[in-house]
Amino acid sequence: MMIRRLCGVLRVRGATDLLLALLLGAGFAALPVCALLPSLWGFAAASAVTYAADEALHARAPGFVRRLATLHLDRSMRFALRTVMLLALAGRLDAPDAVLVAAFTVFGAHFALTMLYTAVHHAIRRRRVLPLVVRNLDLSALPIPKQPPALLERRFLRKLLHLDLAAHAGLLTALATGARGPAWGGLALTAGASVAAVVALLGQYRRARRMPGRDEVFAQVNRRLAEYRPEVALYFSFAAVSRDFMYQVNMWIETLERLDLRPVIILRERASFRYLSRTWIPVVCVPRADDLAELELSTVRVVLYPGNAGKNVHMLRVAEAKHVFIGHGDSDKLASSNRVSKVYDEIWVAGRAGRDRYRRVRHAISDSAIVEVGRPQLAPIRLHADHVPGPLPTVLYAPTWEGWSDDDCHTSLIPMGVPLVERLLAEEVRVLYKPHPLTGRRSAEAAAADRAIRELLRADNQRRGAAEAEAALAAAGPRLREIRARLDELSGRLRGDDAQQMREARVPDRAAAAEWQELCAAWHRIFWESRGPVRHQVVLDQLPTLYECFNQADLLVSDISSVVADFVASLKPYVLTNPRDLPDEEFRAAYTTAGGAYLLDRACTRLPEILRSVRAPYDDPMAPHRRALKEYVLGPDRPTSLERFNTACNALAAKAAAERAEAIAEQAA
Incomplete structure (x- = not known):
């Protein structure tokens, strides 16, 4: 209990990290003691411990390192303290005055050069910040200099501060042997390397001063947009948690690529730009509202919004286009029937x-503003009739997160997540656990339940025989990483800062889409084969995709969310959690997707009965209800959802064009 409490206070993950933190503290506490005694070998040992523990904690426990910084014990201060103690030790051991003066001078200059390097580095980064970032537009005409080499750019402070190692080692060696040579050599190396680093970065600063200006950047981007003439735009903003929410954009990319109209994607946060999936569609990221107004979007007729965000108003003010809320999934949550949607021309x-x-x-x-277009994204989901069961029933547990407020909290994790998984393991099933990306953001209880479920699944995997599974995972690892690297390359995620990505932006080859599909299929096949048919799996990354998890599952257990509405497309049995133990009739009346669901009480007493519908497919009384619910929730199978979505885009674009022509005619009259 004491160890766990200390880990919480120090923000470290376990006993190993706690030991490293204690070693770091003990090492720094020993430095002044050894310097004043004086104890040369004790000081050398303590200094080595602080170096090693400091580096390990930066990699393993960044929370602890940030806690030190709040106490004004950041990395620079720790290096300075170690240097001051070394000089005190040298004074106590009666080091020659010439060596002491040289050491004071070199260490002082080293820290001054580190400050200068930091200032120049920040100046370069500021100059390389452009008003927008694009992908899939050829901007090779812009004179954007290359990004500084990674040696000078990445983790520069860590590299610079560690240049004092040569001086420290030389001075300690000189104190131990009585010879001055090691001290002069170490001090010269530190001074020379520090000066060389600053000179090299100043050269990069001269190049950064040749960055194109704001007007030049906008002129080139608008020239390319005018040539492309986009007709439909997908607009997305979610500043707070853009990485976790990019699935709201990525789910629409393939649909946009298959429209008759020319699409463009407009993002508002730089962070979200880096988590965009593969696409040939031109993408423009414009953080500032004033800059958004300068984009050449006069040909855009329809703007699609997958989410409700405050920055939507910056695009809604474009009166010439029609604005449509398409959402990111149909569910019974409040977000799927928000009154804010009244600001849009139509809701699909x-x-x-x-x-x-x-x-x-x-x-x-x-009611006239509502258009039923289906869900074009659901094409990859295999039907129940095409599913081949494995040796154990596979249950996908995909709970939603705790929501923005308690009024919108539908997660089962807090009240029943852990006992539910325990009951599933007791029933000898295979569990795929895919929590919502935002799980634990608002509730510590949800985060604790999430960790407990992962530990339960890990322990049960060990019980089922980890040696064979680990060998299969190790064998598949290199090929999976190789495919992921190629997928990242095809996705357009270029290396470097935003300016470097702008420099390398080109119009992509649309034929790469076929390779993308083949590689995705190969990655999923290797992934599932290497995991085996009985091993539990915790799914946290973009791959495997949610719909691939659907295809693996015999049964879904989830909460009120769009995941359930999408799973309905498979016609497989699914379970909705009822953590408040509402009467069945009341629960089904409140939530549409409950119409074809098995309902699970908080104590999970119904679970064995529900699992019989998977083990004995003919004993599935909810099957006819699911078939009726599928058409009610997702629309008819014919015409296809993509056809309906495309027709809706074309019709609304034609309406916008007609209204614009009429307005021009009125102005002319």
């Missing part, structure tokens, strides 16, 4: 369930 939903959901928001949304 998957099926009649979405229309009815908005009807319940009385006097807010006009």
Whole structure:
């Protein structure tokens, strides 16, 4: 208990990191003692411990390192303290005055040069910040200098501070042997390397001063957009947690690529730009609202919004275009029938369930503004009839997160997540656990339950025989990493800062889409084969995808969320958690997707009965309800969802063009 409490206070993950933190503290506490005694070998040992522990903690426990910084014990201060103690030791051991003066001078100059290097580095970064970032537009005409080499750019402070190692080692050797040569050599190396680093970076600063100006950048980008003439734009903003929310954009990319109209993607946060999936569609990231107004988007007729965000107003003010809320999934949450949606010209939903959901928001949304377009993203989901079961029933547990407030909290993790997984393991099933990307952001209880479930699955994997599984995972690892590297390359995630990505931006080869699909299929095949048919799996990354997890599962257990509505497309049995133990009739009346679901009580007493529907497929009383619910929630199978979505885009674009022509005619008259 004491160790766990100390880990929490120091923000370290376990006993190993706690030991490193204690070693770091003990080492720094020993330095002044050894310097004053004086004890040369004790000081050398303590100094080596602080160096090693410091580096290990930066890699293993960044939370602890940040806690030190809040106490004004950042890395620079720790290096300075170690240097001051070394000089005190040299004075106590009666080092020659010439050596002491030289050491004071070199160490002082070293820290001054480190400050100068930091200032120049920040100046270069500021100059390389452009008002926008693009992908899939040829901007080779812009005179953007190359990014400084990684040797000078990445983790520069760590590299610079460690240049004092030569001086420290030389001075300690001189104190031990009585010879001055090692001290002069070490001090010269430190001084020379520090000066060389600053001179090299100053050369990079001269190049950075030749960055193109704001007007030049916008002129070139607008020239390329005018040549492309985009007609439909996907607009996305989510500043707070853009990395976790980029799935809201990525799920629409393939649909946009197959439209008749020319698409463009507009992002508002630089962080989100780096987590965009593969696409040939031109992408423009414009952080500032004033800059967004300068983009050449006069040909855009339809703007699609996958999320409700405050920055949407910056695009909604474009009166010439039609604005459509498409969302990022149909669910029974409040977000899927938000009154804010009234600001859009139209709201596109998957099926009649979405229309009815908005009807319940009385006097807010006009029924004529609702258009049923289906869910084009669901094509990769295999039907129940095409599924081949494995030796053990596979249960996908995909709980939602705790929501922005308690009113919108539908997660089962807090009240019943851990006992649910314990009961599943007792039933001898294979569990795929895919929590929502935002799990634990608002609730410490949800984060604790998430960790407990992962530990349960890890322990059960060990019980089922880890040696064979680990060998298969190790064998598949290199090929999976190789495919991921190629996928990253095809996705357009170029290395370097934003300016470097702008420098290398080109119009992509659309034929790469076929290679992308083949590699994705190969990655998933190798991944699942290496995991085996009985091993539990915790899925946290973008790969494997949610829909590939659907295809692996015999049964879904989830909460009120769009995951359930998407899973309905497979016609496989699914379970909705009922953590508040509402009566079945009341629960089904409140939530549309419960119409075809098995309902699971908080104590999970119904779980064995539910699992019988998987083990004995003919004993599945909810099957006809799922078939009826599929059309109600997702719309008819014919025409296809993609066809309906494309038709809706074309119709609205034609309407926008007609209204614009009419307005021009009125102005002319």
